[in-house]
């Protein structure tokens with residue numbers, strides 16, 4: 330299981346996977362943070378393509394070519410803005426991971442890389458977001474044995490450490506549950 334989940338410290342635009350995921354906004358017309366980095370690395374063709382998509386709802390996902398990226402596709406998903414935790418933020422964030430993975434499977438892709446969706450400008454607490462990201466990924470990999478790899482790309486040491494700690498905790502809970 331955990332061999333198919335990887336936690337890396339780095340820049341998602343450099344990942345050699347079938348699809349990288351963009352933490353976009355509902356317009357899909359670009360923004361700051363990871364969205365800006367992906368648009369700059371993919372090239373201006375990405376924006377032209379995105380203009381034809383009609384935006385994207387929070388928790389949903391849309392796919393585009395990767396253009397100049399090493400990844401063949403980009404899956405754009407819109408994370409929830411953190412408003413204190415009582416506005417369905419957890420479920421909406423889980424939907425981002427589920428719908429992105431669903432689109433990858435539908436397009437016969439085998440590897441995907443995620444940034445820490447919603448944890449930048451959208452303010453979702455990183456510990457909580459990492460638990461949702463990792464649990465959703467593990468639940469999917471438990472039922473799909475052919476999917477090769479889900480990579481979590483952490484942009485800084487803090488995110489990297491939190492993801493690793495969360496994965497350790499989840500793995501220990503699962504061990505206890507199964508014993």
Ligand code: ADP
Pocket residue numbers: 339340341342352353361362363364366408444445446447448449450451452482483484485488
């Ligand atoms: P959101 O609006 O969904 O919060 P942000 O782009 O502001 O999106 O941040 C999401 C996460 O992506 C943050 O944890 C940020 O550190 C991270 N990030 C920013 N640039 C990159 C990059 N090039 N590769 C991977 N992660 C990145």
